[in-house]
Amino acid sequence: MAALDKPFGTKRSFDPGGMRLSGDRTHRARRMSFVLVAALALTFLVSLGWGAADDADVIRALLAKFGWADASVRDVVILWDIRMPRAVIGALVGASLAVSGAIMQGLFRNPLADPGLVGVSAGAGFGAVAAIVLGGLLPLSLQSVFGFYLVPFAAFLGGWLSTILLYLIATQNGRTSVATMLLAGIALGALTGAMTGLIVYHADDDQLRDLTFWSMGSIAGATWPKVWTAAPLIGLTLCAAPFMARALNALALGEASAQHLGISVQRMKNIAILTVAGSVGASVAVTGGIGFVGIVVPHLLRLVQGPDHRGLLVNSALLGAILLLIADCVSRTVIAPAELPIGIITAVIGGPFFLWILLKNRKLVDL
Amino acid sequence: MSLLQATAIEVSYGARPTLDGVDFSAKAGELTAIVGPNGSGKTTLLRAMTGELAYEGRVRMNGEDCAEVSVQELAMRRAVLPQASRLAFPFTVLEVVRLGLTAGMGSDRLEDREYLPQEALCRVGLSGFEGRMFQELSGGEKQRVQLARVLVQIWQPVWQGEPRWLLLDEPVSALDIGHQMVVMQIAKDYAAAGGGVVAVMHDLNLTAMFADSVALLDRGRLVKQGTPREVFTTDILRETYACPVQMNTAPAGNVPWLLPQSVVMPEQAAAE
Amino acid sequence: MMRLFSFMAACAIAGSVQAESYPESSAIVSVGGPITEIIYALGAEDRLVARDTTSVFPPAANALPDVGYMRKLSAEGVLSVSPDLIVARATSGPPEALEQLAASSVPVVLVEDQFTKEAVAASVLTVGEAIGETEKAEALAGQISSDFAALDADLAAVAGKKRVMFVLSMDGGRLNAAGAGTGANGIITLAGAENVFADQFQSYKLVDAEAVIKAAPEVIIMMTGRGDHTLKAQQLWGIPAVALTPAGQAKALHHVPGAALGFGPRTATFARDLHDALYAQAAE
Numbered sequence: 001m002a003a004l005d006k007p008f009g010t011k012r013s014f015d016p017g018g019m020r021l022s023g024d025r026t027h028r029a030r031r032m033s034f035v036l037v038a039a040l041a042l043t044f045l046v047s048l049g050w051g052a053a054d055d056a057d058v059i060r061a062l063l064a065k066f067g068w069a070d071a072s073v074r075d076v077v078i079l080w081d082i083r084m085p086r087a088v089i090g091a092l093v094g095a096s097l098a099v100s101g102a103i104m105q106g107l108f109r110n111p112l113a114d115p116g117l118v119g120v121s122a123g124a125g126f127g128a129v130a131a132i133v134l135g136g137l138l139p140l141s142l143q144s145v146f147g148f149y150l151v152p153f154a155a156f157l158g159g160w161l162s163t164i165l166l167y168l169i170a171t172q173n174g175r176t177s178v179a180t181m182l183l184a185g186i187a188l189g190a191l192t193g194a195m196t197g198l199i200v201y202h203a204d205d206d207q208l209r210d211l212t213f214w215s216m217g218s219i220a221g222a223t224w225p226k227v228w229t230a231a232p233l234i235g236l237t238l239c240a241a242p243f244m245a246r247a248l249n250a251l252a253l254g255e256a257s258a259q260h261l262g263i264s265v266q267r268m269k270n271i272a273i274l275t276v277a278g279s280v281g282a283s284v285a286v287t288g289g290i291g292f293v294g295i296v297v298p299h300l301l302r303l304v305q306g307p308d309h310r311g312l313l314v315n316s317a318l319l320g321a322i323l324l325l326i327a328d329c330v331s332r333t334v335i336a337p338a339e340l341p342i343g344i345i346t347a348v349i350g351g352p353f354f355l356w357i358l359l360k361n362r363k364l365v366d367l
Numbered sequence: 368m369s370l371l372q373a374t375a376i377e378v379s380y381g382a383r384p385t386l387d388g389v390d391f392s393a394k395a396g397e398l399t400a401i402v403g404p405n406g407s408g409k410t411t412l413l414r415a416m417t418g419e420l421a422y423e424g425r426v427r428m429n430g431e432d433c434a435e436v437s438v439q440e441l442a443m444r445r446a447v448l449p450q451a452s453r454l455a456f457p458f459t460v461l462e463v464v465r466l467g468l469t470a471g472m473g474s475d476r477l478e479d480r481e482y483l484p485q486e487a488l489c490r491v492g493l494s495g496f497e498g499r500m501f502q503e504l505s506g507g508e509k510q511r512v513q514l515a516r517v518l519v520q521i522w523q524p525v526w527q528g529e530p531r532w533l534l535l536d537e538p539v540s541a542l543d544i545g546h547q548m549v550v551m552q553i554a555k556d557y558a559a560a561g562g563g564v565v566a567v568m569h570d571l572n573l574t575a576m577f578a579d580s581v582a583l584l585d586r587g588r589l590v591k592q593g594t595p596r597e598v599f600t601t602d603i604l605r606e607t608y609a610c611p612v613q614m615n616t617a618p619a620g621n622v623p624w625l626l627p628q629s630v631v632m633p634e635q636a637a638a639e
Numbered sequence: 640m641m642r643l644f645s646f647m648a649a650c651a652i653a654g655s656v657q658a659e660s661y662p663e664s665s666a667i668v669s670v671g672g673p674i675t676e677i678i679y680a681l682g683a684e685d686r687l688v689a690r691d692t693t694s695v696f697p698p699a700a701n702a703l704p705d706v707g708y709m710r711k712l713s714a715e716g717v718l719s720v721s722p723d724l725i726v727a728r729a730t731s732g733p734p735e736a737l738e739q740l741a742a743s744s745v746p747v748v749l750v751e752d753q754f755t756k757e758a759v760a761a762s763v764l765t766v767g768e769a770i771g772e773t774e775k776a777e778a779l780a781g782q783i784s785s786d787f788a789a790l791d792a793d794l795a796a797v798a799g800k801k802r803v804m805f806v807l808s809m810d811g812g813r814l815n816a817a818g819a820g821t822g823a824n825g826i827i828t829l830a831g832a833e834n835v836f837a838d839q840f841q842s843y844k845l846v847d848a849e850a851v852i853k854a855a856p857e858v859i860i861m862m863t864g865r866g867d868h869t870l871k872a873q874q875l876w877g878i879p880a881v882a883l884t885p886a887g888q889a890k891a892l893h894h895v896p897g898a899a900l901g902f903g904p905r906t907a908t909f910a911r912d913l914h915d916a917l918y919a920q921a922a923e
Contacts, residue, residue: 022498023461081879221812262442307456337850
């Protein structure tokens with residue numbers, strides 16, 4: 001009880017002696033970041049060097065782009081117009097999904113929360129289905145403006161709009177209730193599901209096939225225009241994420257306590273929900289639905305480095321990118337020359353993992 | 368003006384008023400307790416003052432209207448200990464206490480910040496608990512970790528020439544008597560060092576021992592605010608708590624000491 | 640119970656000439672585009688009471704009530720037109736609906752789908768047997784066989800098969816191409832060309848961009864239909880991998896009608912049209 005006598009002064013009663021405090025896990029996050037950066041670089045290179053056209057001289061093609069070597073047009077196209085945008089989209093989408101998952105889990109204070117909770121996936125699915133089935137009814141001039149990008153654009157719009165709608169429903173007197181948002185999300189999901197079903201009912205044979213492939217998700221068809229359209233939205237979230245870390249940590253204590261710690265909780269929610277809706281919407285738009293990355297990646301990292309969001313968000317982005325690049329390599333090669341949609345691979349890995357988390361943390365599932 | 372002042376506070380859930388025009392004030396340098404029977408509005412008053420609940424009326428801290436001060440500014444000047452400890456993710460004790468540094472102004476000297484969490488843990492008697500998982504602690508330990516976090520947030524009781532405020536919602540409810548004394552003594556010391564402390568209390572004897580001022584609430588109204596000796600009288604307490612009490616004086620410190628008597632149920636009284 | 644057996648029997652022998660015969664039937668439901676075409680070709684259209692969504696040829700068929708999409712039949716919907724015979728492609732579904740139909744008092748004759756010229760003749764005979772028009776069916780089958788023989792004779796004159804990729808869809812820049820066991824593969828083979836993915840995979844699959852480059856198709860075939868053709872062509876040549884192929888450099892794109900993918904009485908004509916289109920392009 002000697003401590004009782006001390007004043008609340010700033011005199012130190014400890015000599016830290018340069019020792020690391022027990023309970024301090026920041027060094028683990030830092031070490032993990034180094035490992036992940038190296039691993040990401042490696043996976044990125046592997047996905048550039050690995051493909052069905054294995055005879056392409058990748059290094060020469062890489063140099064040729066800058067005029068440092070001569071390479072065949074074919075090799076340059078394979079590297080720069082096929083593999084490169086695909087790897088970039090894979091890394092961006094993986095990072096976006098994992099970071100968005102970590103942010104949503106922090107915001108909803110639930111390790112099982114998913115970006116889909118803010119209504120993005122359901123809305124995006126509806127948008128895509130509507131575009132696939134009803135897109136042909138648009139005037140030709142509009143069709144030529146959108147080209148391939150009609151479906152991605154509609155998916156993004158659908159995801160974004162449904163998030164805004166949910167957000168408006170859950171916000172009253174300037175306060176957003178995450179519980180309301182969650183429940184309204186289920187209702188809205190059922191509703192868009194029904195409308196999607198109605199449209200699907202009118203789809204013909206090949207539209208149905210398009211729908212099936214879209215819903216399973218794939219990075220196939222990645223092009224530079226897709227990179228340029230998705231990158232700003234995803235980049236925004238990736239850049240904003242580190243600034244949300246402190247707030248998300250404080251939110252672990254509950255909204256009231258976070259507010260008392262100096263966090264503008266409502267502003268935080270606005271930023272988090274809107275950026276996540278944007279980047280997940282963009283991800284779903286370019287690749288279709290890819291499940292479980294947003295849940296598995298942050299959870300895995302929490303086991304290793306603790307839940308501190310300052311390290312968690314950055315490392316989630318890195319690990320998400322790595323996992324999606326690996327999954328994409330598998331998707332391209334396992335049944336080559338055909339492709340297994342990447343959503344199947346992440347679901348096959350993620351589904352059982354998700355169940356395992358669920359069974360291990362039954363008590364954490366209480367809302 | 369080193370006061371925490373709430374004037375004409377009204378809070379209602381639905382049509383029923385929970386607080387009905389309560390005036391309350393606390394002085395810096397004192398420990399002010401809010402007491403009252405269950406449902407009298409103690410915690411509601413505290414939550415109105417912290418801004419957690421929407422209210423009518425005004426809350427002023429050191430002369431400034433709290434509604435007009437930004438969240439960040441408020442966090443530098445006051446800290447709030449919640450009643451229940453919730454934590455969403457498996458943080459360690461050290462990580463939880465460090466959350467108190469979020470507003471970043473525990474101490475003027477930046478280099479102190481690194482050691483504040485340890486100081487605070489030592490203060491609440493939890494040295495050596497840094498590496499433990501918060502979620503695995505007992506209820507009383509959790510409450511003390513939260514107190515350490517709150518202390519870290521406003522470690523210096525007087526900052527930039529103004530007192531800082533420690534608002535505690537039933538700080539000793541989950542503690543054994545030894546730790547009740549530790550926590551109450553910390554609150555008392557904080558006030559003695561120039562800070563202001565407002566605590567919602569349940570235990571009237573503990574309140575009498577430590578509080579400089581007591582506000583007694585009943586059914587959403589302030590019954591009386593004054594020193595424990597002024598407020599804790601046989602008549603007032605019997606009226607408010609519907610329970611006869613015998614007032615004594617504790618030998619040490621000359622504070623009131625009360626002993627609740629067996630309750631006479633209304634129908635029994637009528638029968639007699 | 641007997642009906643279930645007869646359904647299983649129908650499954651087992653469908654496609655062979657020993658199919659059950661119901662010459663007395665006067666209220667036939669036809670499920671599948673080719674089946675409807677055959678029934679019209681056999682002159683039995685006045686015995687039809689309903690068709691499925693895929694039966695759109697000849698145009699007169701559109702006037703019949705539609706019982707739904709062939710893979711998503713509802714037993715009750717089919718029975719609501721009170722048929723006394725159901726002739727359906729073997730790939731119709733769902734199986735539960737077929738089982739329910741078989742369990743009702745209505746005979747179901749399943750006609751096997753295969754994408755070969757022999758199968759076309761066989762399905763004509765099966766349908767003919769089922770509706771009791773055996774003679775006309777034999778004549779039609781003979782006609783079809785001789786059309787194919789004539790086509791084969793022309794094919795023999797062509798040296799070197801064209802390498803063809805059939806693209807079912809390319810939404811979002813993802814190519815969905817035909818492998819073995821598809822109508823597209825069948826018609827390409829009949830037209831004397833070679834499907835580049837025939838020995839790589841079954842059915843329609845998403846294909847890897849680099850695999851397309853490697854497969855090096857000389858011509859790309861798509862289905863006539865949805866959307867604007869010039870627009871679709873622009874989109875197709877805009878895909879980097881496609882642009883690299885011989886087809887992409889020559890901008891060799893050809894469309895086939897959707898009906899060409901379901902094998903029926905017109906298949907020989909479709910195959911000849913495709914053959915002419917493919918090799919005329921080469922001649923230019």
